[in-house]
Amino acid sequence: MRQELLAWFAQEGLLLQNITTGSEDPEHDEVKVIVRAPIVALGHGREDFRECPDPVAFGYPESCLELMTLDDFHWFILRWFEGAVAAGRARCFVCNKVLDNTSGHPWDAVFVSADWHCWLVVHFDCKRYLGRDLKGRNPFEVELREPEMFDLRLTESEGQ
Ligand SMILES: [Zn+2]
Incomplete structure:
Protein backbone atom coordinates (compact mmCIF):
# COMPACT_ATOMS: atom_id res chain seq x y z
CA MET A 1 0.00 0.00 0.00
CA ARG A 2 1.23 3.47 -0.85
CA GLN A 3 2.53 5.52 2.05
CA GLU A 4 0.14 8.32 1.10
CA LEU A 5 -2.88 6.07 1.46
CA LEU A 6 -1.64 4.68 4.75
CA ALA A 7 -1.06 8.23 6.00
CA TRP A 8 -4.54 9.23 4.88
CA PHE A 9 -6.10 6.37 6.84
CA ALA A 10 -4.03 7.39 9.87
CA GLN A 11 -5.29 10.93 9.56
CA GLU A 12 -8.89 9.64 9.41
CA GLY A 13 -8.22 7.53 12.51
CA LEU A 14 -8.81 4.31 10.60
CA LEU A 15 -5.67 2.31 11.29
CA LEU A 16 -6.03 -0.77 13.43
CA GLN A 17 -3.24 -1.74 15.78
CA ASN A 18 -2.49 -5.15 17.12
CA ILE A 19 0.08 -5.31 19.90
CA THR A 20 1.55 -8.61 20.94
CA THR A 21 4.31 -9.45 23.36
CA GLY A 22 6.57 -12.42 22.89
CA SER A 23 6.13 -13.68 26.45
CA GLU A 24 7.48 -17.18 25.84
CA ASP A 25 11.06 -16.02 26.22
CA PRO A 26 11.38 -13.39 28.97
CA GLU A 27 15.05 -12.71 28.07
CA HIS A 28 14.06 -11.46 24.68
CA ASP A 29 10.73 -9.92 25.37
CA GLU A 30 9.71 -8.01 22.32
CA VAL A 31 6.66 -5.99 21.62
CA LYS A 32 5.33 -6.33 18.14
CA VAL A 33 3.00 -3.69 16.76
CA ILE A 34 1.16 -4.48 13.58
CA VAL A 35 -0.65 -1.65 11.89
CA ARG A 36 -3.35 -2.44 9.42
CA ALA A 37 -5.31 -0.24 7.07
CA PRO A 38 -9.01 -0.94 6.48
CA ILE A 39 -9.78 -3.97 4.33
CA VAL A 40 -12.56 -4.98 1.95
CA ALA A 41 -14.42 -8.28 1.85
CA LEU A 42 -16.02 -9.83 -1.22
CA GLY A 43 -17.59 -12.44 1.03
CA HIS A 44 -16.84 -14.13 4.34
CA GLY A 45 -14.69 -16.95 3.06
CA ARG A 46 -10.96 -17.29 3.64
CA GLU A 47 -10.12 -16.09 0.13
CA ASP A 48 -12.51 -13.16 0.12
CA PHE A 49 -10.53 -10.48 1.95
CA ARG A 50 -8.65 -7.83 0.04
CA GLU A 51 -6.30 -5.00 0.77
CA CYS A 52 -8.07 -1.71 0.37
CA PRO A 53 -8.12 -0.58 -3.28
CA ASP A 54 -6.16 2.58 -3.99
CA PRO A 55 -8.12 5.26 -5.88
CA VAL A 56 -4.98 6.20 -7.84
CA ALA A 57 -4.90 2.71 -9.35
CA PHE A 58 -8.38 3.40 -10.72
CA GLY A 59 -7.56 6.63 -12.44
CA TYR A 60 -7.87 9.19 -9.68
CA PRO A 61 -5.16 11.86 -9.81
CA GLU A 62 -2.02 11.30 -7.68
CA SER A 63 -2.99 14.09 -5.32
CA CYS A 64 -6.62 12.99 -4.86
CA LEU A 65 -6.22 12.00 -1.23
CA GLU A 66 -5.52 15.58 -0.22
CA LEU A 67 -9.07 16.43 -1.22
CA MET A 68 -10.91 13.24 -0.37
CA THR A 69 -13.19 13.04 2.61
CA LEU A 70 -14.21 9.77 4.20
CA ASP A 71 -17.55 10.09 2.39
CA ASP A 72 -15.69 10.32 -0.92
CA PHE A 73 -13.79 7.20 0.01
CA HIS A 74 -17.00 5.33 0.89
CA TRP A 75 -18.31 6.34 -2.53
CA PHE A 76 -15.17 5.04 -4.22
CA ILE A 77 -15.44 1.70 -2.39
CA LEU A 78 -19.13 1.46 -3.31
CA ARG A 79 -18.14 1.85 -6.99
CA TRP A 80 -15.56 -0.91 -6.52
CA PHE A 81 -18.23 -3.20 -5.06
CA GLU A 82 -20.59 -2.32 -7.90
CA GLY A 83 -17.86 -3.47 -10.27
CA ALA A 84 -17.50 -6.66 -8.24
CA VAL A 85 -21.24 -7.34 -8.32
CA ALA A 86 -21.37 -6.67 -12.07
CA ALA A 87 -18.55 -9.19 -12.48
CA PRO A 106 -31.03 -5.47 -3.09
CA TRP A 107 -27.68 -5.22 -1.40
CA ASP A 108 -25.69 -2.55 0.33
CA ALA A 109 -22.07 -1.81 1.09
CA VAL A 110 -21.39 -1.47 4.80
CA PHE A 111 -18.36 -0.13 6.60
CA VAL A 112 -17.85 -2.00 9.82
CA SER A 113 -16.02 0.40 12.08
CA ALA A 114 -16.10 -1.49 15.37
CA ASP A 115 -13.05 -3.78 15.78
CA TRP A 116 -12.78 -4.49 12.07
CA HIS A 117 -12.49 -1.46 9.81
CA CYS A 118 -13.78 -3.44 6.90
CA TRP A 119 -16.05 -2.69 3.98
CA LEU A 120 -18.29 -5.57 3.02
CA VAL A 121 -21.45 -6.22 1.04
CA VAL A 122 -24.64 -7.70 2.36
CA HIS A 123 -28.31 -8.05 1.31
CA PHE A 124 -30.62 -5.54 2.94
CA ASP A 125 -32.56 -8.45 4.36
CA CYS A 126 -29.43 -10.05 5.82
CA LYS A 127 -28.06 -6.94 7.51
CA ARG A 128 -29.64 -7.67 10.85
CA TYR A 129 -27.52 -10.81 11.20
CA LEU A 130 -24.27 -9.09 10.43
CA GLY A 131 -23.25 -8.59 14.07
CA ARG A 132 -23.62 -12.29 14.71
CA ASP A 133 -21.46 -13.20 11.73
CA LEU A 134 -18.64 -10.84 12.68
CA LYS A 135 -18.48 -11.96 16.27
CA GLY A 136 -15.52 -14.05 17.29
CA ARG A 137 -13.49 -13.29 14.18
CA ASN A 138 -10.27 -11.36 14.26
CA PRO A 139 -9.33 -9.01 11.43
CA PHE A 140 -5.65 -9.72 12.03
CA GLU A 141 -6.15 -13.40 11.29
CA VAL A 142 -7.55 -12.99 7.81
CA GLU A 143 -5.25 -13.37 4.86
CA LEU A 144 -5.31 -10.46 2.43
CA ARG A 145 -5.04 -10.53 -1.33
CA GLU A 146 -4.59 -7.80 -3.89
CA PRO A 147 -7.84 -6.08 -4.78
CA GLU A 148 -9.23 -6.84 -8.25
CA MET A 149 -9.21 -4.12 -10.88
CA PHE A 150 -12.94 -4.05 -11.53
CA ASP A 151 -14.28 -1.71 -14.16
CA LEU A 152 -15.58 1.22 -12.11
CA ARG A 153 -16.90 3.55 -14.82
CA LEU A 154 -16.10 6.39 -12.50
CA THR A 155 -17.14 9.24 -14.71
CA GLU A 156 -20.42 7.86 -16.05
CA SER A 157 -22.80 8.81 -13.27
CA GLU A 158 -21.21 12.01 -12.07
CA GLY A 159 -22.99 14.22 -14.55
CA GLN A 160 -20.35 16.88 -14.85
ZN1 LIG B 1 -27.68 -12.36 2.12
Whole structure:
Protein backbone atom coordinates (compact mmCIF):
# COMPACT_ATOMS: atom_id res chain seq x y z
CA MET A 1 0.00 0.00 0.00
CA ARG A 2 1.23 3.47 -0.85
CA GLN A 3 2.53 5.52 2.05
CA GLU A 4 0.14 8.32 1.10
CA LEU A 5 -2.88 6.07 1.46
CA LEU A 6 -1.64 4.68 4.75
CA ALA A 7 -1.06 8.23 6.00
CA TRP A 8 -4.54 9.23 4.88
CA PHE A 9 -6.10 6.37 6.84
CA ALA A 10 -4.03 7.39 9.87
CA GLN A 11 -5.29 10.93 9.56
CA GLU A 12 -8.89 9.64 9.41
CA GLY A 13 -8.22 7.53 12.51
CA LEU A 14 -8.81 4.31 10.60
CA LEU A 15 -5.67 2.31 11.29
CA LEU A 16 -6.03 -0.77 13.43
CA GLN A 17 -3.24 -1.74 15.78
CA ASN A 18 -2.49 -5.15 17.12
CA ILE A 19 0.08 -5.31 19.90
CA THR A 20 1.55 -8.61 20.94
CA THR A 21 4.31 -9.45 23.36
CA GLY A 22 6.57 -12.42 22.89
CA SER A 23 6.13 -13.68 26.45
CA GLU A 24 7.48 -17.18 25.84
CA ASP A 25 11.06 -16.02 26.22
CA PRO A 26 11.38 -13.39 28.97
CA GLU A 27 15.05 -12.71 28.07
CA HIS A 28 14.06 -11.46 24.68
CA ASP A 29 10.73 -9.92 25.37
CA GLU A 30 9.71 -8.01 22.32
CA VAL A 31 6.66 -5.99 21.62
CA LYS A 32 5.33 -6.33 18.14
CA VAL A 33 3.00 -3.69 16.76
CA ILE A 34 1.16 -4.48 13.58
CA VAL A 35 -0.65 -1.65 11.89
CA ARG A 36 -3.35 -2.44 9.42
CA ALA A 37 -5.31 -0.24 7.07
CA PRO A 38 -9.01 -0.94 6.48
CA ILE A 39 -9.78 -3.97 4.33
CA VAL A 40 -12.56 -4.98 1.95
CA ALA A 41 -14.42 -8.28 1.85
CA LEU A 42 -16.02 -9.83 -1.22
CA GLY A 43 -17.59 -12.44 1.03
CA HIS A 44 -16.84 -14.13 4.34
CA GLY A 45 -14.69 -16.95 3.06
CA ARG A 46 -10.96 -17.29 3.64
CA GLU A 47 -10.12 -16.09 0.13
CA ASP A 48 -12.51 -13.16 0.12
CA PHE A 49 -10.53 -10.48 1.95
CA ARG A 50 -8.65 -7.83 0.04
CA GLU A 51 -6.30 -5.00 0.77
CA CYS A 52 -8.07 -1.71 0.37
CA PRO A 53 -8.12 -0.58 -3.28
CA ASP A 54 -6.16 2.58 -3.99
CA PRO A 55 -8.12 5.26 -5.88
CA VAL A 56 -4.98 6.20 -7.84
CA ALA A 57 -4.90 2.71 -9.35
CA PHE A 58 -8.38 3.40 -10.72
CA GLY A 59 -7.56 6.63 -12.44
CA TYR A 60 -7.87 9.19 -9.68
CA PRO A 61 -5.16 11.86 -9.81
CA GLU A 62 -2.02 11.30 -7.68
CA SER A 63 -2.99 14.09 -5.32
CA CYS A 64 -6.62 12.99 -4.86
CA LEU A 65 -6.22 12.00 -1.23
CA GLU A 66 -5.52 15.58 -0.22
CA LEU A 67 -9.07 16.43 -1.22
CA MET A 68 -10.91 13.24 -0.37
CA THR A 69 -13.19 13.04 2.61
CA LEU A 70 -14.21 9.77 4.20
CA ASP A 71 -17.55 10.09 2.39
CA ASP A 72 -15.69 10.32 -0.92
CA PHE A 73 -13.79 7.20 0.01
CA HIS A 74 -17.00 5.33 0.89
CA TRP A 75 -18.31 6.34 -2.53
CA PHE A 76 -15.17 5.04 -4.22
CA ILE A 77 -15.44 1.70 -2.39
CA LEU A 78 -19.13 1.46 -3.31
CA ARG A 79 -18.14 1.85 -6.99
CA TRP A 80 -15.56 -0.91 -6.52
CA PHE A 81 -18.23 -3.20 -5.06
CA GLU A 82 -20.59 -2.32 -7.90
CA GLY A 83 -17.86 -3.47 -10.27
CA ALA A 84 -17.50 -6.66 -8.24
CA VAL A 85 -21.24 -7.34 -8.32
CA ALA A 86 -21.37 -6.67 -12.07
CA ALA A 87 -18.55 -9.19 -12.48
CA GLY A 88 -20.43 -11.74 -10.35
CA ARG A 89 -17.64 -11.76 -7.79
CA ALA A 90 -19.31 -10.42 -4.68
CA ARG A 91 -21.11 -12.55 -2.10
CA CYS A 92 -23.38 -11.54 0.74
CA PHE A 93 -21.31 -11.60 3.94
CA VAL A 94 -24.17 -13.25 5.81
CA CYS A 95 -25.87 -15.77 3.49
CA ASN A 96 -22.93 -16.25 1.09
CA LYS A 97 -25.10 -16.00 -2.03
CA VAL A 98 -23.65 -14.26 -5.09
CA LEU A 99 -25.04 -10.72 -5.29
CA ASP A 100 -26.65 -9.33 -8.39
CA ASN A 101 -28.85 -6.42 -9.37
CA THR A 102 -31.61 -8.36 -11.05
CA SER A 103 -32.90 -10.95 -8.59
CA GLY A 104 -34.91 -8.51 -6.52
CA HIS A 105 -32.67 -8.88 -3.50
CA PRO A 106 -31.03 -5.47 -3.09
CA TRP A 107 -27.68 -5.22 -1.40
CA ASP A 108 -25.69 -2.55 0.33
CA ALA A 109 -22.07 -1.81 1.09
CA VAL A 110 -21.39 -1.47 4.80
CA PHE A 111 -18.36 -0.13 6.60
CA VAL A 112 -17.85 -2.00 9.82
CA SER A 113 -16.02 0.40 12.08
CA ALA A 114 -16.10 -1.49 15.37
CA ASP A 115 -13.05 -3.78 15.78
CA TRP A 116 -12.78 -4.49 12.07
CA HIS A 117 -12.49 -1.46 9.81
CA CYS A 118 -13.78 -3.44 6.90
CA TRP A 119 -16.05 -2.69 3.98
CA LEU A 120 -18.29 -5.57 3.02
CA VAL A 121 -21.45 -6.22 1.04
CA VAL A 122 -24.64 -7.70 2.36
CA HIS A 123 -28.31 -8.05 1.31
CA PHE A 124 -30.62 -5.54 2.94
CA ASP A 125 -32.56 -8.45 4.36
CA CYS A 126 -29.43 -10.05 5.82
CA LYS A 127 -28.06 -6.94 7.51
CA ARG A 128 -29.64 -7.67 10.85
CA TYR A 129 -27.52 -10.81 11.20
CA LEU A 130 -24.27 -9.09 10.43
CA GLY A 131 -23.25 -8.59 14.07
CA ARG A 132 -23.62 -12.29 14.71
CA ASP A 133 -21.46 -13.20 11.73
CA LEU A 134 -18.64 -10.84 12.68
CA LYS A 135 -18.48 -11.96 16.27
CA GLY A 136 -15.52 -14.05 17.29
CA ARG A 137 -13.49 -13.29 14.18
CA ASN A 138 -10.27 -11.36 14.26
CA PRO A 139 -9.33 -9.01 11.43
CA PHE A 140 -5.65 -9.72 12.03
CA GLU A 141 -6.15 -13.40 11.29
CA VAL A 142 -7.55 -12.99 7.81
CA GLU A 143 -5.25 -13.37 4.86
CA LEU A 144 -5.31 -10.46 2.43
CA ARG A 145 -5.04 -10.53 -1.33
CA GLU A 146 -4.59 -7.80 -3.89
CA PRO A 147 -7.84 -6.08 -4.78
CA GLU A 148 -9.23 -6.84 -8.25
CA MET A 149 -9.21 -4.12 -10.88
CA PHE A 150 -12.94 -4.05 -11.53
CA ASP A 151 -14.28 -1.71 -14.16
CA LEU A 152 -15.58 1.22 -12.11
CA ARG A 153 -16.90 3.55 -14.82
CA LEU A 154 -16.10 6.39 -12.50
CA THR A 155 -17.14 9.24 -14.71
CA GLU A 156 -20.42 7.86 -16.05
CA SER A 157 -22.80 8.81 -13.27
CA GLU A 158 -21.21 12.01 -12.07
CA GLY A 159 -22.99 14.22 -14.55
CA GLN A 160 -20.35 16.88 -14.85
ZN1 LIG B 1 -27.68 -12.36 2.12
